[in-house]
Amino acid sequence: MASIGVPGLILILVIALVIFGPSKLPEIGKAFGTTLKEFKNATGDIMSDDSKKSSDKENK
Numbered sequence: 001m002a003s004i005g006v007p008g009l010i011l012i013l014v015i016a017l018v019i020f021g022p023s024k025l026p027e028i029g030k031a032f033g034t035t036l037k038e039f040k041n042a043t044g045d046i047m048s049d050d051s052k053k054s055s056d057k058e059n060k
Contacts, residue, residue, distance in 0.1 A: 020028060
């Protein structure tokens with residue numbers, strides 16, 4: 001799977017600037033950051049639940 005490099009990120013930012021305008025970009029960035037943080041927390045909770053279940057099975 002290919003990763004997005006610096007030129008790709010610059011292109012995405014320019015397209016977002018054209019579509020949404022400079023006044024909306026901070027709001028969109030904040031919403032994206034909040035969503036990403038919630039997603040990471042949810043996946044962390046799932047991983048910790050799985051590790052608890054596996055350690056409980058090992059103890060039995």
